[in-house]
Amino acid sequence: MAKLPAPVPALVERFGPHAQRTPPGGWSARGAPDRLVKTHCCFCGQQCGIELAVKDERVVGFEPWEDFPFNQGKLCPKGVKRYMQDQHPDRLLSPLERVEGQGFRELGWDAALARTAGEIQRIQGKYGRDAFAVLTGASLTNEKAYLMGKFARVAVRTANIDYNGRLCMVSAGAASKKVFGVDRAANPWSDIPKAEAILVAGANVAECAPITTDYLWQARENGAKLIVLDPRLTPIARTVDLFIPVRPGGDIGVFNAMLHVMIERGWIDRRFLAEHTTGWEEVERTVRRYTPEEGGRIAGVPPSLIVKAAEIWGPARTSFLLHARGIEHHSKGVENCLAALNLVLATGRIGREGCGYAMITGQGNGQGAREQGQKCDQLPGARDVENPEHRRHVAGVWGVPEESIPHKGLSAVPLLEAIHDGRIKGLLLICFNPMVSLPDQRFIGEALEKLEHFTAIDFFLSETARYADVVLPGSLMEEDEGTTTNVEGRVIHHQRAVRPPAGAREDWRIICDLAARLGAGDKFAYDSPRAIFEELRAASRGGVADYSGITWEKIDRLKGVFWPCPAPDHPGTPRLYEGGRFGHPDGRAHLQPVEWRPAAEEPDEEYPIVLTTGRVVSQYLSGTQTRRIGGLVDQYPQPQCELHPRLAAKLGVASGDYVKVESRRGAVVVRALVTTTIRPDTVFVPYHWPLTRAANNLTVRAIDPVSNIPEFKICAVRLAKAAPPADELSRLAPEAGGVR
Amino acid sequence: MSELAFFIDHSRCIGCRSCVQACEECDTHKGVSMIHLETVERADSVQTAPQVCMHCVEPICARVCPADAIKQTPDGVTQSSLKPRCIGCSNCVLACPFGVPKYQAAIDQMMKCDYCYDRTSVGKRPMCATVCPSQALAFTTIEEIGRTRRGRPIRRWVFGDEVVETKVYVMVPEAVEEVRLDLVALSSKAEPAPAPPRAPHERFDVAALLEEEPVHGR
């Protein structure tokens, strides 16, 4: 395929993103709503409860849902303005077909589905089954995630299905599985306020998990001491007991050296280690070399900070570890997490009230979507696609021969690489916007241009869907029903607030129709998302993530059910590992020794500065939704490059100046924000924007060998002051990728 | 259980602007946000300053209003100016000790935070304090605050020699009885010469935090 079917400004003109600033009908038109629908925010893994206000079958506003236990009415700005995406003028209301040189033309549903199914069959006939790939997302409900996994394995019968959780949770998940045998936050959030010591590693809680802030404060009001590891002084770090401004990629230095100090001072629960774990001896041997001086050298921080951290963490009676993308988005992301988990296990403080740890899930259904079998290496119930027993169970539920289920396929980044080198020729994509979110954007764009066929399902025309041959208009979360699993492992119920607008369809119906056209209609004869959930329960039965005892009614009654919940009368499992029983067959936790190693691309003379990427509170992921909501756009309209005044002085840059940030792979021109709240050797650019504002133009296409997560948090760049850009892309509105 | 009250703890604020986004959802001023959220000085801090109307017992805004347009409800909530009366002079904007009223030039009227009167008057919590993720803004009972927070809530302020009592509480450490602004220390005169172009506030420098020993990369 060729490049985009029309110039970007023309596509933006027709399909957006346009920032919607008023509710449907305008502010003054809102009378009392016809009904309030208790559901959840779709932006981020905390999945806060919210009531959507519906009037005349349109979502016109919201009410805080104060009875929902997780957030008790609290919402971040994304949650507050979430309702504005319904009735959006950019909404896709008809299938589209690419017209070279002109953009897209509308197409009937039959024709669109027939063409997609036909292309799948043609490509698979010509190049083999695995030449057609399916990419999905972690903002899908459990039902849709399950459906996508089954669709790929049963209808398309390709090994190559993966999802954008690959950019999010996989390092944490892999580490957790290695150590505990289970991939889930070990504790509910209600344990946080009961902890005496809290370590927040690589999590800008204030912006990426805002509701968690109040939990941290509750703990502090109870006297807890809080440690934060981050290259930037984040809002929560301003008032903490100990802030360690760690160099990106230096976390293992802090963790291992903390453990070193704790061993020296005798703050190790050796009895717990002996009774409930394996591997401690090797860990102890490994960290022997990580003195505070060595740790400080690796982490780029004074050794005394590490000693202080150990002094807070070591002797505490209860403790809670929270980690997120800051330590996970590395080519050693899994090792970073393993080193952090060693701190938890060495003290034996897990599986009790106020004792434990959690990974802070990023995406809407970051937890659930990775359990239902849409990862290239997993089947439903967090089962292993290579485990014969697991395969047999799932084959039984699906009613297919075990050998018909494909084996492990490619994960997201290698999958795009396979498209680039021509091994994969066709793609079906849903809920994923690689043209913002994957590293090395130029390479990703080249890959998409090489596809023989590309169908995208989306409610808005994302930057990636612009490359598609066929676009199928799907549904928003509030237009369909289903479940997600929040950051705590709590399975919750998204109610339908309104129906999809005329012309768009529920995602699950689109997939079931496609499956029928591929000859697997009998395996996809669902009449509702609930029917899919019932099958999901059966498929997960006996798996690690066992949903079999969960029903929608039970969720509504209990305001969420924590998996595993293996029986209808089972209350769910808010806290894992009680009594020191872990998820491995031997019941023990398996400690893993970790040595620090450098990142894939460290700064050098040519590119002397470390770039780390991240998020802002008003944007969600690739911005397909949040860059269309005016209030959120206005809050932080365009990416800025945060840099320390020492670096700025060398470059002659002042706040507000344009800077060109350049790596070996590409460049962005953005405005500078000169501030002392970041390390002088590091710059930060948030990643939610496309085109010449995409931080992922710069990032390196290196992945963790175990989790395959890309190294978003560290690459080498150089900076220079730049003239105000005046090219055609820069003149676009900021939400579309321009600058102001 | 006593009645619900408003508590503010500025130091908890994370600047997420949830309150600002939620404020404009309030029916008494739809589409216009009345709460203030200041970034104190981004160049060397991440501190932010949320400010709702504190609802003074004797509102200075009302006292300085030439049009007699600012009224309190019987339950002590100071409302936006009366539309027929307000003449848009901005006296209240300049005189309010908390910097709360907003002059809306387009409609030539002062509007302000009104305690989400459409909500609080029917027993609901105000938008900002309900959504506030850090609970820097909280709307709860005084017993609940006493149970869950360190320090204590007070509502006495001193500006110059003016003592102001408010309906809204602020959280302070146990021994503190009033919040007194040190006007001399907070004015630009307090800056050492040559004064940097920034007004007094608490500064943070990550580079300084790293300075125990020189950092040589790896």
Add this chain to the structure above:
Amino acid sequence: MEITGRGSDAAHATGWGLLTAGVVVLGILLGSRGLKDFDTALVPYAGATIFAAFGLGYRHAMWLRRPPTRLYWRRGWQLFFTPRRLPSNLARLGERLWSNFVVQRFIFRRGALRWAAHWWIFWGCLLAAAVTFPLSFGWVRFETARDSQALYQAFVFGIPVFRFPLDSWIAPLVFQVLDVSAAMVLVGLGFALWRRARDRGALAVQQSSDLIPLVLLFTVCVTGILLTVSTHFVRGFHYEFLSQFHAVSVIFTLVYLPFGKFFHIFQRPAQLSISFYKDAGAAGPQAACARCGQPFASALHAGDLKTVEEALSIRYAAAGAHYQEFCPACRRKMLAITQDGIWRAAGRPRPERP
């Protein structure tokens, strides 16, 4: 500027009230040529008007006794009549009268429905006032022309001004002009009630005092229109009762003028005065914030406000600083800095150099 009034507020205001009422009485006596043209049937109306005049004079004077009002009242006139500024002020006055009073643009920006309501009520009332006050004062009267039964003659201050044939299109317009004005007011009231019933925000903050004027106007208009209906269509059905009811409602409205929401009619011109005050302030030096150094108001305004605050015993001055010299944004920041600082002083940690 001296802004604290001398003497008892009430005595002072009573004086102004009596003066205003006296002016109206004098106007009636002179305008009706020593009551020669005065229609005794309209005595209750004239009486109520005199009482209202007293009330308005009293209330307006009381209002001007408030230090801020007094200051800006004086400042406004002073600045308006500054010889150097007078020509441009007069030009702007015309423009502002048009945009603020005739088309009421600022109300439109507050809401189209609110504007529609206000605009119809405003012009309806103005039209009615333009007819009824001169009639009840005896300034205007109509008679059948001496030379023709088919002609009607209008007198102003006893002087014949124009005559019109009874069967012309002007006649019904002149006779029914109050019905026209009543209809206009009713249209406005319709918009007002429609808005109040729909707008959840308005419902939350409205008080009974907001509705009294609407009820009064409604009663006046409906009884007035019913009088016409009674005369022309149902042969004087309940005419006596209706006319008394109408009179009572009008009198009540007149008496209510100084006290309730209607008083804004007499306060509103201050909006013009303030606009000239703002012009003068913008043209002069600006006050810079004592913390951030940025200009935040005119030096004129900031200085006057200090005077007002002093008169009101608001003690923002302290040794070495004056709180009025800090801009609103810095005040908000200072509050957070101070509160946060109190916690720091009490031991809350901060990221420190090791």
